[in-house]
Amino acid sequence: MKKIVFTLLYIITLCSCENDAEIVGGTKKDYYFKITEFIISENSIDLNNDNVINSNMLLEFSNYFNDTYDLQIKANNNSSLLSFYLPKQNIFFDYLCCPNGYVEFSKNGFTINMNRRQTSLENQIIDNENKIILFSKLNDSSYKLILEKKYFDFNSNAFSAETFEIKYDIIN
Structure with missing residues (x-):
């Protein structure tokens, strides 16, 4: 009889476990988004x-x-932790094939906290290279980020802070 009770308890325990991305406190815990537009x-x-x-x-x-995500939203009952991953420009010189510079892009991130009742963020200085002008929800599956970011422009041969509009769509 004990074996049956323990087996039933074990099965109930397994069935009640949920994935980290499943429902926690009535809301999803993690949301993942991909950049679908990145316009200057x-x-x-x-x-x-x-x-x-x-x-x-x-x-x-x-x-x-x-194939990875560019925005992660970790939600709990009162706030959301937003992790942004944006292209970081890595410039290498003295390559035989590219004496004027060779460029690769890697992910560089920053994280901010947002109150769950907020629908947007405005004027958030992140660091010397990133300033959020506006981050807002478009609908349940899309967000828009207007960001001032510094990049090196090979056309002008100078670093400059430009304003970019970035759209994120949810990954299913």
């Missing part, structure tokens, strides 16, 4: 030293995008 607001620039200027940064960020 004003000028076109060349970030990858291919002598082609673009306003669509998805065309400039060669060798960056992969």
